Each structure stands twice: as C-alpha cells, then as structure tokens.
Amino acid sequence: MTTETTSGIELNNSGQPGDQEEHTGISSKESKKVEENIDQEIVNNPGETEQVIDPPSPSTSAGQQSPGKRQKEIPESKGISRFLPPWLKKQKSQSQVDTNENGDKNILREKGSAEEGSSPSQIKEEVDIGGEKDQPVAIKADDKEEKRSISTEIQPTKEDNNIDDKQKIADEKEEKQEGEKDTRDAQHTEGKKILHKTPKKMKTVMCKVKLLDGTEYSCDIEKRAKGQALYANVYEHLNLLETDYFGLTCQDSAYQKNWLDPTKEIKRQVRRTPWLFVFSVKFYPPDPSQLSEDLTRYLLCLQLRQDVSSGRLPCSFATHTILGSYTLQAELGDYETSEHSDDYISGFQFAPNQTKEMEDKIVELHKTHRGLTPAQAELQFLENAKKLSMYGVDLHYAKDSEGVDIMLGVCSNGLLIYKDRLRINRFAWPKILKISYKRSNFYIKVRPGEMEQFESTIGFKLPTHRAAKRLWKVCVEHHTFFRLSSPAQPPKAKFLTLGSKFRYSGRTQAQTREASIKIDRPAPYFERTSSKRVSRSLDGAPIGGTTDQSLLKDYSYTKADNAVDGIVKAQEKAIQEGAEVSPAKSAQFLLQKDTKSLMKEEEDEEQEKQSNSLRIEGENIYVRHSNLMLEDLDKTQDEILKHQASISELKRTFMESTPEPRPNEWEKRCITPVPMPSQGSLEEEITSILFSKESFTCMNFTCAPSTQRPAEGSFMKDRVTADTFSNTHSAQPENFIPRARGMRTGLSDAHENSDEMVEETKQSDSDTSEPSIAEDIKVGVNGEADSFNDAVEQSTEVEDIEKKDKESLSSSDGNSDSENEEAEYQTESRCSEDVLKEEPQETPEVVVQTEEDNQVTKADGSSVTVAHLEVITDNVTKEVTITTFESCENNITVNEEVPQDEQPKINGDVSHIDVDTSSEIICCSEPPVVKTEMVTISDATQRTEISTKEVPIVQTETKTITYESAQLDDSGDLEPGVLLSAQTITSDSVLTTTTTHITKTGKGGISETRIEKRIVISGDSDIDHDEALAQAIKEAKEQHPDMSITRVVVHKETELMEEEEEED
C-alpha cells in the first residue's frame, strides 16, 4: 500500500492534468479532483471506504483504518523526522500518541510535505518510519474524530486506475457526490446514477442551499464531504456548466459571508447546523455576452437583480427603470394591456427605494421591449448592468493610515479605494506587486511609479484580522481569476508552484471561457422564476459576493468562520487542510495537557509563571506568514531546490558540530509541542529550543525573572540567560521540570486564553503547509517550517522542537488578539528589498542589546536574552542560537533572528523599550492620494507595557526551533559557576544585526566561555533567510574553530492570522 500510495500521490501532483483530460472531455481541475478522489478511494482503499460506510461507529472504522493508514503514513515520513536523531524520533512518537489520545482530529495529508510537518501526528509517523524519507506522501488520519479525510487520503493512490475505476465509482454509493462531478464531466450521465444511490449507512448532513431564484435546494451530503461535493450537487441541480463564476457562501454567526472552499471539508467551513448556503455569483464576468449559455446569463441576471434591488449595486433612477423594464420583459414577456393591469408590477422589487414614478417609468419602458425573448431581455439587462461602476466590485470596509473610513473594492481590474462613494485611488493588478495581510492590516506593495525608485507599500486597517484575511483572499482569487487570464501571464500551473497556501482553485476566466466555447449541448431548458419570488426572499437571503452587509457585520464579528474564501488551488488538491487543522489542534491539546500535568506537579511554580507575564507575553508561538506571490512567477523549481539546498547546508553545518544529544525527561516532555512544524507556514516560523543542561539550570532563574518581568517569560530568553549565567545559578536537573512547566504553562495559558487563537493558528498552519506540498514533495519538512523562500528547515535537524510562543513577542500581540496571521501574495515581480531598507526595523534591536548589556552586568541574564528574542517579533524573525561548547568550557550561541517580513512593521519588542515603532507610514508615491500607511500597529512585542497601551492587538506567532547538540556539560552546568566576564558586541549590516554575547564563567577551576550570537535577519521574504542563516552559522564556526555549536535556535516570527479559514 505504502509504495503505491506514494506513487499515486506523485502522479497526482504531476500527472493530473493529463488524466483528467483523458477522463473527461471537459478539463476542469475541479472535476479532475473529484474524479481522482473518487477513483482513489475506490481502488486504493477499498477497505477504508467500506469502513467509512459502516454506519454503526465511525470511530471504530477510523480505528480499523488506522493500520492501513499507518502504513501509508510511514512512507510519508518525509518531514523533519528523517533529520531527527532516533531518540528524538521516539519522543516524538510518544507525543503523537498523546495527541491521539487527546482525541484530536484527523490529519490527512496527501502530499504530506508541508502539512505533514505541521501535524504532530505526522511527525510521529515519520519518526516511526525512521529511515524512510523518500516517500513524499504522507497520509495521516486520526482515528477518532474524522473520517472525512479518507477521501483525501485515497486520492493519492489512484490516478493510475482512474479510468478503470470509473465504473466502480459509479457503483459506489458512498461517493456519489464526487461521482456526480465525474458524471457531470462526462455529460452528466454517470453522475445521475450515482445520485440516485444513496449510501444507507453513510453519515450525511442535510445541506440547504438558497438558490438565486429564491428557491431552496436541499440535499444530503456526507458529513465529511468536501465542498466540491456540494458544489457538484448544486451545479447538477441547476444543470449549470459555466460554474466558475459562481460560488456558495456560508454565513457565520456574525453574518459574514464566506465562500465555501470546494477543496476543503464542508464541516470545517460551516460552524452552524443546519448547513445553510447561498448560491451566488462570485466573479462577475465583465462581459456577460461572452457567456456561452443563456442559463448562465439568467443566473447572473438573478444575482444582479438582487444586487440592484438591495442597493448593493447602486444605480440611477434611469438605470433602475431600464433594468426593471428588461426584467419585466424577461419574466412576463411582451406587455399586454389586457393582461397587465396597473398593478402587475407592484409585486416586483426593482430598487431599494422604489417609487410609483419609477414603476410607471418601468412600465413605460416595458412596452418598448416588445418582441424581445427572455434571453434577449436578460442580455440587455446585463449589457446595462455591466456598465455600472460598481458592477462586480466587492467592497470591504477599512481605514486608511489616518483612521479615515474608506472602502476597498476588489474587482476584475484591481483594487479600488473609495471614500464616501468617491473613488480616491485605484490599483490595477499589474500595478500591485504583492498583497499581504498581517493581523488586521492589509498591505499592498505597489510598483514604483515612473518617477519613483522604490516600491511603496500601502497599508490599510481592516476591522478585524478576519476581515483582513478575507479581503486578502478575495484579492488573491480575483487576481488569479481575472488577471491571469491575460495571455501574458504564465500558465496557471506555474503560478501554483509559488507555494502560497491560498490559491484560487478554480479555473481562471480565460480557462473558463475556453471551456465554455467547448460546451456542446443543446441549450438546456430551464424555467425562469418570477422575480417576485426573488424579491420576497431577498430579505432573508444572504447574497454572496458583496460586502456591504457583511462588512458592517464584520466589525462585530466574532471568530467563527470557516469559510474558505480562498480556494486552495486545485493542483495541490487542497484536501489536506482539514486534516491539517485537526492535527494542530491535537497538538495543542497535548500541550495543554502536558502543561496541566506539569502544573499539578509543581503548582506553585507554575502558578507563579502563569501569573507572571508568561501568560501575557508568551504564548503564541504560531507565527504565520504566508506569501502569495501574485505574479511572481520567477520562483521556479530551481529556486526551490536551491532553497532546499541551502537549508540542507544549514542542517549539515549544524549537525556536524553537534553530538547526538540524549533525551532527558524534559526533552521528552517538550516533544509534545512538536506540532509546530505543521504550523510552519510559508513563513518559517520555527522556534526551536535546544536545551542544554545549562539551560535547564537556568530554569529556576527563569521562573523568577519571569515573575519579575511578566512579559519576558519567554523560554528562549530564560535559556539564554541560563546559559550565560549558569555560573551564578546552580543547575539542577530538577530545574528542568519547572522550566518546562513554565513553557507549558505559557502555552497552555495562551491556549486557554484564546482557544480560538490556537485554532486560528492551526488553520494558518494548514494553509501554509499546502503550498509547500504543491511545490515539492521533497520539501516536505522544509515546507512545514518554512515558506518556499524563507523556509528554514532546520527543523529536520532539530533535536527538540518546541513550539514556543515568544512570550514577549507573541504575548502582547497574541493575547490581545488572535490575529497574527500574515499572508502575502505577490502579484507581479518580486519585491525588491528596497522596502526593507526603508524600514527601520533594525533599530529596535540595537537598543535592546544595549539594554541587555546592562542586564548582563546585573547577571539577571534571563531577561536579557529574552529581550533579543522578542525584539523582532513583528517581523518574521528567525533566531538561530548556536551554542558551541568546547570541552564544556566554551559555548557559542548564535542567535539569529530573521525578520522576514518586508513590511515595515517593526515591532520592536525590545522588552525594555517600548518600541512600537509602530507605524511607519509609507505613502503612495503615486499621484492618487490615498493616504495609506504602513499600518504598523505597534505590536506588542512589548511585554507588560503593552497591556497598558492601547496598541492594536496583534498576535504574533513565533516558532522556535532549537537544535541542540547532545553534548552537555552536565557537571559543569549543574554547579553554579562564577561569572568571570561578560561582554556584548553588536554589529550591523544592512540586513542583519549580529549581537555577540561572550560570557566567561568559572566553575571549579574550569572556565567556560560561552558565546552567544544573535543574528537578526530582517527582511522581505525575498531574502533567502535560510541561506543567511547557514552563512551565519558557518561564519560562527569559522570564527571560533575551537568551539562547538551547542545550540541553534531559530526563531521565526510572523504575525499570525487569527483564524485561518482553511481550518474552517
């Protein structure tokens, strides 16, 4: 099974297109997906499917499945595990078990690369597998909760069998939905068969879909089905072929509308039961006359009638009358004096403020349309509607840099900025280099104007993090759908390889047009329903696409939204998302449990920690940063490979220097947090913490310091200090526990504080992971940790992986809001690093260092190191701490922090300094005057201080990965040494700031020199952080040839999205 699976997966990745075409005359990726899924399920995992079918106990079935899955899983172990030393692997496996016990969710990963890494379970699996690195695909399913994943799992195996299997598929009741799609592709024949057969035992959920004509369509959908299953049903019901312009929205409690992602499980995207959806137009075709079928135009008409009558699409009196008259003509036919009494029109709702005068005028115009067929009248309707300036503009509320209320409108041509109905700026897609969001901020990087040298980044403040993400997704989708339709654009496939999580999974406009041309069927008969019905239903019916109502609600909006705006790209098969999410959760749960247990053990200490800043500051580890490069097609496989190479180089460098550590209890416990890798979204936010014994000793200190400085409670800091100041403090093994505890507590606190956040972060993780998958299976591990570019895949080497919230960093941000996700989508060419230079990110750190020095003298140590870590929070930071021991005497710690974010935000979190550098304002150089700023909201990296400030709350998630060499100078550390000397040296270059801490301690006649280097790399995603890291480590080694590196801590900080839709 395993081998097959892998092969199958590979096939999927590369071979799908071809297969699809073979199967279906119409090549639509979605359809492909569906088919593949079905086929795979049937063929490959007959057993599994059956199990699923079994009505009695889904859970049991899951359990049964597990063996098979495990095998599959084993092959997956592509991720970090291969890099991990055996002992570590063991630990990880344990951790996984824990997660399973917790009853977390299933994890499915077809490609497994990125996703796998992220999910704890995956890691575990990988560990088990051990040597098997080769197999790219990892499939994971947690037994307990969800079987949904099965379909996804199955997918990889199949493609070979697709054709043969079709028949089987049809037979199979379970997958009728998917089958429908196939059938649909195959001219609907098969699909119908499938439809009729309903699996008796399957767990199904009633889905209700409000259609554009006001009627409601309901069907039973398998509980674990993906969105596409429902889409298939709806399209089938509508007999619609030109489907790409449409979508289903689901509304969360806050009345926000989110697009149902066909590639993700429905249940992940719907929070409430019953499942209610609204069918609506997603992409308004600029030229409706180019649509192939009248049916499609009819549906578009229905949508526009709603838009117009609700006021969402504003139009003048005259236009209202014209549109109304065509509506009458289409629905009632020619005006007949005998039939149409004066009030025949009264039942129609044409405009938000409909007057008698208007109705009269409409009737008057209606009389002039004599002879027009319904289809002709609708075409005329569309020809008039399409000229409206707000046609197809998706509005989002926002504020500019000055806090002025504006609206951002996403349309086929780009991004429009409105203030009070006035267009104050416009950014066409070609002008936009990158779209990103961070927390509740939305950024666009704009191509420099003629007279300008530098790109400018313009920031907008959205009401919520979610709103920012939704806007971002809408932009990504619109860009993909419309912009990439232009011939100049490279094929979609290439685009996909860029590897951002979010992608539009459907066809582009160009593709759909192409497909439309090929539609060869007699014009389907359809019955037009009276717009009366529509009007009646309007009130209650949520309308897709538009934002007005939803926007308003956004503000109040809570959290839930599953909606998957962004549809993950088809090629990737986004299938994994749901699974991913679940693992993450499980991981988190584990963490919590661990922490709890720890707490029990040592309540006192724990309490102290918790009470202390730990909670406040440290919690969110999840850094999320996803880059979507809109039009940056530059990144090719070569680059990716190169990237990988650099990563591997990095790993090698590190591994060579470090002996294998042996696991101790603390480490074991630490293992639980492993899920981190999964989180590693494109951005690499890997926080690894390596603990040397010294560090452990430090634990005690940490606790104290943490209390003193609530904000600083980050472990990283503690460790560092500990290392540095080990002399002062006696190190005892016991200490470890407390420390661990502290960490856990911190984590747990964070979780507790914001469960939502965690989920969100998970989501984000999943999102990020996908892209990596798409890129390469190999990347797998890397993908987890990193985004393409940035990815630092140290994780593989990492002995211990912990998720750590940078307390200081995340704490302020994360706590306050769970909105730390970032995502970037580059539209065109790569962004130059200029922006970075412009940004004053580095300054904060410098300041911090100075502070550190002071502290060092104080010997408080803990706080000092911490400061460093935190400094970079806002930016994506990678911190690599390399500690080298020479005969236990010398330590070199290199901390590298790489802020990846291009965005000017510098949250300097220098603990001591309130850095809020917050806002840099980047003005658009361009003439149109939109006041935009980099909304840098000061984040809070600041610890305690932050709370007092009103600073917009942003969560940052940070991942810390620590690679620790096993060699521990146990004896030496345990005993408190005497601090002989300490010095700090700071050097800056353009992109990096290097701080070197040299501490000499004496213990019993043995002097130990510990050098800790902190390298902060801040910059755009463009910067190859991995390479920079590798270089830094290399240099460190060269500089101190006689020392060994004990620890490398990579801290990547990215702002996390609060919620990731994908999870939803």
Place this chain on the structure above:
Amino acid sequence: MAGLALSGFGRCTHAIVRAIPDSLCQEALRTEKGSVVDISLARKHHEQYVGVLKNKLGLSVIELPADECLPDAPFVEDVAIVCEETALITRPGAPSRRKEAEAVKKALQDLQLNVVEMTDENATLDGGDVLFTGREFFVGLSKRTNQRGAEILADTFKDYAVSTVPVCETLHLKSFCSMAGPNLIAIGSSEAAQKALKTMQQMSDHRYDKLTLPDDAAANCIYLNIPSKGHVLLHRAPEDFPESAKVFEKLKEHMLIPLPNTELAKVDGCLTCCSLLINKKTSL
C-alpha cells in the same frame, strides 16, 4: 433612455447660455487681478459662440438674460451638471455665484429634466471641476469644489464612478483639460495638468487617449457629436493659442470650429464654461 451609452457621448440637443452683464468687467471673480476685460469684445466672442451652437450646429439654445447682480452668470457650466436625464444644481464654491442657479434651474426644469439640488451647506461644487468622460466622472478638488460636493455628485449619478483629482494651481479641473472626443482627453502641458492626467489615468479602469496641447487654456474645448456633422470640436482660435491650434488641426476626424475667447478668459472663462449642454431625447 438612460445613459451608459458610450456611443452617444457628445450628443447634444440643447444648450443653455447666459448673456454677459456689464458688471462682469469689474465685478466678475478672477484669479488674476488687474486684467481689464473689453466688454464689447467679450460679448462679440460670446455671440459668436452662441451662434455656432445655434446656427452652425443646430442646437436649441436657451439664452438666459443677463443679471447685473450676477457678474459671473455667463459661466453657466458651474451651476449645474447635466448628465443624461438628470441635472444636478450645484452649490458653487463662490458664495456670490449661488444665486446664479435659480434661472438655470428653471430652464432645466422646463426641459423636463430630473433636477436634483445640492442642498448640503457644507458642499461646494463648481461645474468647471467636473469632467465627464462618458464613462465616469472626474471631480477636481479645488478651491471651489470640496469632497462633499463630489460625494453628492456621486450620489446623483450613481451609475458612474466618480473619482477625485486634486487641483491646486488652477481654478478648475477643466481649466486645463476637457474631452476632445469620445475617448480623448485634451490636456495641457503644464506640470499641474500632466499630474492631474496621471491621476485620472490611474483612477480609471479605462484607457483614454490624450491630446496634449501646449497651452493649458487651450485644452479646454468642447466636443460635440452632431448627427449631421459627426465629430465637432470647438476650440480656441489660432489667434489665442497658435501652437495649440496647430495641434487641434491634426485631428482629421473632427470638424474644427475655432472660437476666440480672450476676454472672458481674463475672468477665468473657458469655452466649456459658457454653456450647459443637454442631450434631450425626444423619444419616450
């Protein structure tokens, strides 16, 4: 029928003009102090202008009488925006001009247009700041026109995008630009004009052709689409702007009608200022 018909851009059936009062010489507002207006010459130019509209182009011209209390009244463009069947009576930025609207409003109502008044006390809008391209509006934010005025314009003409363009150095947006064809923007060469053009280009989803003229003032011309004559362009005479006239003469498709306007120009009067063009459909 409602607008949105791009092909009909420039179509015109009616024009509203207003005679020049004697008070214009002394009392009319002007950005450049000290210039002396030759009233008789100004009237001569104005008569020529009206004559072209009425006789040469066959428009129904409604000539409003002069009012000595309203020295700026001949510039009827500023007090109303007419687009298709709807007329927005503006609230001119200069308080002294607000009474000009009364007569114009009545004339518009007589034409059975849907007349909308700008009543917001905080809003100011001069028609000279409003450039309608047939696809969208550009509104210059100037000393005479503010954001609120532009918003009301946007509310009135909901079908169209209304984009704002900062105007700093000149009185009005149309002091240096106008439409010279269905898709053609005439633009002056000054830095301010070019900057405004760039702004407009960025703000628009549509790509306009541009006709760059050496003289900003010459860029204010009147494009009409007269069924029997095709593209018609009223532009400043060669005597006024010889270099710019040469540029206009390169427009082969247009019927060019040069008009002198030196005197009214001294009180910031442009060609477009002196008339309100209305396309009144007879059908319906």
